[in-house]
Amino acid sequence: MSSSSTSSPTDNSSHGSVALSSFAAINAVSGTNTSTSGSQKPFSLSERLNFEIYRYSSYSPNYLPENVLVDTPNDQTSRWSAYTNIPPQFLTLKLRRPAIVKKIKFGKFEKSHVCNIKKFRVFGGLEDEHMVLLLESGLKNDNIPEVFNLRCMTEDGSENLPVLYLKIVPLLSWGPSFNFSIWYIELHGQDDPMYTCARMKNYNTLREIEIIKLCLKHFRQQGYMTAFGALQEQTNVKLEHPLISELHKYLVVQGDFEKAERFIAECIDEGLMDEYLYKQDYKHTWHMKYTESEAKPGNRGGHQLVVDAKKRLIYLYGGWDGYQDLSDLWVYKIDEDEWTLLCERSEQSSGPTPRSCHKMIFDPISENIFMLGRYLDNSIRTSEYIKSDFYLYDTRARNWMQICDDTSQVGGPQLVYDHQMCIDGDKRTIYVFGGKILTPRSVNATGAIEPEYSGLFSYHIATNTWTQILVDCHHTSASQADVMSIKSRVTHCMVFHNKQRKLYIYGGQRGKEDLDEFLSYDVDTQAISVINKEHPNQGTTAGNEAKFEPSSGYTLRATIDCERDEIYVFSSLSKVKDRRDIQHMDASNSFWVYSLRQHKWSRIYYCRHSGQDGNSISRANVLGATKGDAALEPCPRYAHQLVYDELANNHYLFGGNPGICQQQQLRLDDFWLLSLEKPKRDEILKHCRFLVRKMRYEEMAHQDPLKAMQYLRHNIADVIDHDDAEQLNNFHKLASLLFKTHDGCPDQRDSCVATPALCRDTEELDTDAELPMKEGLSDGSATENISMESNESLATSGISETASSPSSSSCTKRARTECNSDFMNKRAFLFNKLVQLMPPSMVQPERNLSDFVVM
Numbered sequence: 001m002s003s004s005s006t007s008s009p010t011d012n013s014s015h016g017s018v019a020l021s022s023f024a025a026i027n028a029v030s031g032t033n034t035s036t037s038g039s040q041k042p043f044s045l046s047e048r049l050n051f052e053i054y055r056y057s058s059y060s061p062n063y064l065p066e067n068v069l070v071d072t073p074n075d076q077t078s079r080w081s082a083y084t085n086i087p088p089q090f091l092t093l094k095l096r097r098p099a100i101v102k103k104i105k106f107g108k109f110e111k112s113h114v115c116n117i118k119k120f121r122v123f124g125g126l127e128d129e130h131m132v133l134l135l136e137s138g139l140k141n142d143n144i145p146e147v148f149n150l151r152c153m154t155e156d157g158s159e160n161l162p163v164l165y166l167k168i169v170p171l172l173s174w175g176p177s178f179n180f181s182i183w184y185i186e187l188h189g190q191d192d193p194m195y196t197c198a199r200m201k202n203y204n205t206l207r208e209i210e211i212i213k214l215c216l217k218h219f220r221q222q223g224y225m226t227a228f229g230a231l232q233e234q235t236n237v238k239l240e241h242p243l244i245s246e247l248h249k250y251l252v253v254q255g256d257f258e259k260a261e262r263f264i265a266e267c268i269d270e271g272l273m274d275e276y277l278y279k280q281d282y283k284h285t286w287h288m289k290y291t292e293s294e295a296k297p298g299n300r301g302g303h304q305l306v307v308d309a310k311k312r313l314i315y316l317y318g319g320w321d322g323y324q325d326l327s328d329l330w331v332y333k334i335d336e337d338e339w340t341l342l343c344e345r346s347e348q349s350s351g352p353t354p355r356s357c358h359k360m361i362f363d364p365i366s367e368n369i370f371m372l373g374r375y376l377d378n379s380i381r382t383s384e385y386i387k388s389d390f391y392l393y394d395t396r397a398r399n400w401m402q403i404c405d406d407t408s409q410v411g412g413p414q415l416v417y418d419h420q421m422c423i424d425g426d427k428r429t430i431y432v433f434g435g436k437i438l439t440p441r442s443v444n445a446t447g448a449i450e451p452e453y454s455g456l457f458s459y460h461i462a463t464n465t466w467t468q469i470l471v472d473c474h475h476t477s478a479s480q481a482d483v484m485s486i487k488s489r490v491t492h493c494m495v496f497h498n499k500q501r502k503l504y505i506y507g508g509q510r511g512k513e514d515l516d517e518f519l520s521y522d523v524d525t526q527a528i529s530v531i532n533k534e535h536p537n538q539g540t541t542a543g544n545e546a547k548f549e550p551s552s553g554y555t556l557r558a559t560i561d562c563e564r565d566e567i568y569v570f571s572s573l574s575k576v577k578d579r580r581d582i583q584h585m586d587a588s589n590s591f592w593v594y595s596l597r598q599h600k601w602s603r604i605y606y607c608r609h610s611g612q613d614g615n616s617i618s619r620a621n622v623l624g625a626t627k628g629d630a631a632l633e634p635c636p637r638y639a640h641q642l643v644y645d646e647l648a649n650n651h652y653l654f655g656g657n658p659g660i661c662q663q664q665q666l667r668l669d670d671f672w673l674l675s676l677e678k679p680k681r682d683e684i685l686k687h688c689r690f691l692v693r694k695m696r697y698e699e700m701a702h703q704d705p706l707k708a709m710q711y712l713r714h715n716i717a718d719v720i721d722h723d724d725a726e727q728l729n730n731f732h733k734l735a736s737l738l739f740k741t742h743d744g745c746p747d748q749r750d751s752c753v754a755t756p757a758l759c760r761d762t763e764e765l766d767t768d769a770e771l772p773m774k775e776g777l778s779d780g781s782a783t784e785n786i787s788m789e790s791n792e793s794l795a796t797s798g799i800s801e802t803a804s805s806p807s808s809s810s811c812t813k814r815a816r817t818e819c820n821s822d823f824m825n826k827r828a829f830l831f832n833k834l835v836q837l838m839p840p841s842m843v844q845p846e847r848n849l850s851d852f853v854v855m
Contacts, residue, residue, distance in 0.1 A: 107184025114175030301639030302356030322665030351400030493558030
């Protein structure tokens with residue numbers, strides 16, 4: 001049975017929910033109730049797929065699973081509703097025949113409903129008992145149907161992933177105590193046998209090759225080399241790249257550790273571990289900038305910073321010092337570490353009046369600074385004074401010029417604050433989005449006035465023309481069919497990617513609502529996409545970040561590196577939530593990186609600060625204290641500014657408001673440098689040398705302890721960072737091997753390593769290989785288990801000494817054989833760990849054949 005005919009969504013997004021039409025997409029973002037009926041673009045290379053209900057966990061009376069086949073949004077009973085919200089609850093669909101399923105559409109009730117699923121997962125496969133994760137996401141609690149892209153490729157992206165069964169697993173409803181409900185489901189893809197047969201054949205071929213590789217890996221690890229050679233010769237399937245086989249020969253078979261080291265060094269020089277290094281998290285370092293300047297900017301918040309990376313300059317303008325707005329303009333010379341005052345009062349040099357909450361951008365082509373917006377207190381918001389002036393500062397001529405005294409009169413935005421500005425240098429265009437519109441004060445107003453928000457505008461520098469691209473969703477013209485709208489906001493982040501030609505917008509607030517949307521806007525096609533934020537590997541979080549992403553309710557500052565395809569977000573105080581007093585709450589800073597290539601958030605660090613008053617902040621070296629004080633990082637704040645030097649890959653932070661209720665006028669004047677570094681090639685080489693030399697030392701300690709002691713002092717000590725306490729501690733632990741009683745071999749009860757035991761050890765230790773280099777070196781405690789360093793006696797292990805040692809001569813002979821076998825197992829384990837640093841396409845499968853055998 002198939003679902004009833006409905007309009008098909010367009011194929012213009014690869015993450016998150018997909019737009020239903022160009023106009024509906026924008027309104028889906030904005031939250032307006034736009035009808036999706038009418039003419040729609042058909043799927044490209046896809047069609048609506050027929051399916052039936054195959055299995056389900058439960059259902060409530062009258063809310064049958066078959067209800068999801070019919071789209072009747074005005075019928076409250078036309079839905080599947082689970083009998084309970086206790087997991088696992090699921091709905092399994094069976095397609096008419098194997099298909100490449102690209103999209104799934106969820107219909108909804110005509111208004112928001114507490115039973116809508118806030119979070120769900122979709123699995124798929126050719127068998128209903130063996131499925132893989134295709135999607136993890138959630139529905140908005142509104143009446144607008146949503147379409148999601150499903151993963152339709154294998155993990156390595158080399159082939160389409162055919163499925164016959166789809167399993168939808170609700171995880172959370174919008175009403176936490178309510179049962180899960182799904183109103184309507186529609187699947188899109190391709191199931192034409194002319195299309196799918198070739199893909200099924202390719203997919204089955206890939207599976208067969210993977211099975212053969214798993215067998216080859218198992219045979220080699222267990223020493224069944226005859227079987228290994230026969231299978232490889234008959235199938236012509238290579239377990240790995242010939243270079244990796246060379247490493248296995250040197251390290252595992254021959255035990256030639258020096259050759260293995262040289263080979264690893266050559267691999268690193270050839271860049272074979274660069275992919276692994278790229279996936280590692282950054283290491284961060286904050287440095288307080290103690291400038292030598294006699295004059296420097298004072299305490300302030302709500303100011304602006306811009307960077308001229310080419311000339312190594314940072315410009316600062318204005319802000320609020322706790323008592324008044326400022327109009328001073330400063331420049332910081334990065335290389336000389338020196339501040340210079342350019343204008344003490346810019347309004348006296350034809351420049352802007354004192355202001356805060358404005359925005360500035362630097363144009364690298366003309367080397368001009370553009371400034372727009374400001375905050376005005378309600379008492380001075382008169383119709384004469386509330387104009388949106390637009391200024392330019394020529395950094396070469398060092399003079400100000402007013403471009404326009406009111407942009408709203410020439411097609412631009414009204415006077416706004418807490419907006420965002422970006423520049424497209426190639427097309428000479430400035431983009432302005434969001435912010436609250438300041439309106440003249442009404443003397444006769446009796447009630448609260450609903451705030452107005454500004455939409456998306458562009459300003460073309462060469463022609464001096466403004467264009468409104470998107471209006472706010474509550475604007476009077478938003479309901480018109482030919483007008484595109486978006487949900488505007490304040491305190492959001494916006495950056496521009498000059499190669500992808502997209503604006504990226506994250507977070508923000510609208511009234512009391514925190515917006516956690518991550519949007520991209522293509523400035524050429526005007527396509528809006530909602531980037532999927534829910535990832536299966538969310539990890540653990542702390543504080544208020546329940547999802548593994550920056551919390552949208554807090555003060556966020558964002559920058560972008562277009563070469564690395566990375567967006568950086570610094571999260572600090574919430575102006576509303578973290579108004580701290582001395583006895584009140586703690587606050588925190590965190591720094592995040594979003595990879596546009598991997599579509600993944602990574603939290604670089606999280607640091608909680610205890611509640612503090614103004615005096616303790618001064619002692620923490622935040623208000624420009626002496627060099628003798630030791631501050632490790634800035635205190636939490638809002639109304640600060642963060643900019644990025646793309647040439648040196650450094651961030652700079654200045655000032656802000658620490659949010660202390662007892663000292664509401666307190667503002668900061670501290671200046672910080674944030675350095676981000678990923679592990680380098682020499683670090684991973686040192687890491688690999690340590691692992692190889694540690695293995696060699698362990699074997700040497702069993703054969704010639706005196707020689708091993710010299711090797712420990714000279715060779716292993718060379719690859720240890722003696723300033724790192726953790727590495728030094730692991731180094732000292734290695735000396736204990738010299739004092740073990742070996743009798744020609746390791747402890748016998750550990751030397752006979754059965755396959756399941758080895759697999760268990762491997763599973764425990766494999767997690768270390770995924771850690772950054774510093775953590776990867778600290779594997780002393782884990783490797784002790786497989787290094788025969790246990791002090792446990794035979795008696796305590798439950799094995800009698802008599803039963804295990806019938807005669808001393810036979811014990812010694814057998815022990816030596818077991819000793820050699822154990823060393824081979826340990827070398828194989830080290831090899832498995834090292835190849836995880838290489839490109840996956842070159843190495844053996846990560847899984848083991850024994851993983852599929854359950855006894």
